[in-house]
Amino acid sequence: MILLRSGAFFPLIVMSLAFASLVLASLVTGAANVSFEDLLLDPEGSSLLLVSRLPRTLAALLAGASLAVAGVIMQMLVRNRFVEPATTGTGECAALGLLATTLLMQNSSILAKMAVSSVTAFAGSAVFLTLAHRLPPTQPLLVPLAGIIYGGVIGALTNFIAYEFDLLQYISVWMNGEFSGVMQGRxxxxWASGVLAVGAYLYADRFTIAGFGKETATGLGLNYKSVVVLGLAIVSLITSFTVLTVGIVPFVGLVVPNIIRRFKGDNVRATLPLVALTGGCLVLASDLIGRLINHPYEIPASTVFGIVGTCVFLWLLYARPQRRV
Structure with a gap:
């Protein structure tokens, strides 16, 4: 009762209510006008629910939650609040790995594509992390700028190779996150991204300490190198899973952690559940808005969230931080 009166659970309660409302709205929204009652009682409606709408809803929630968690980890490792996998070249490297697999191993399985894209995403993230640590710490905006340029170079290389082999259509699918093609079995x-997000929570305290820097973390007894490798592995796997399944959804890992951080602080263990819940809700809301703006046609969730993310990013740049009493 004391915690409830103090408002400690208020953000979590609000997000839980928003979560339930968005899930119900997503299940009843689509090109076919089917009521919630028909989805439960009618055989055709139940098939539509299980094959299409429920998987799509779960995919949006899982992608948003895991990308938000990946953003928190990346920001802690880089020690900069204005980076995320989509602005550090991680997503572009994952797409490059998928393109290489498509060209060199045409009959490869989904596991092979996942493995190659994860390795390239890990390597690309490691290169960016090395570059970021060489930039002057007094100029924090240089880090996301370098990440955007770095990702742009890799993206240009990927597009050039795809153009030469007439595979630009594949690149457009991987680089634009949308959920219209999500169905049962696809x-x-x-779900593996969700498991990785839970694993990140188990190591949340280590990521918090790593955010203090190598010297401080080592002085506190942390094996800094192993934590960095673990963090990059989680970020790379989440990014490759998302790119392979629904494409890149930009700004999720940038916007969500910064919003939560302004109100809840930098303790990763304390904020990670709320970050995951907020990320899932915002991506699902973006997908829902994309379905409703020009119904029955759809606008990709990445486009909707990109507009929202740009506005929030500008607000984060110019708004004064909240003073803590």
């Missing part, structure tokens, strides 16, 4: 990799 989104299950995102």
């Amino acid at each position: 989104y299950e990799l995102l």
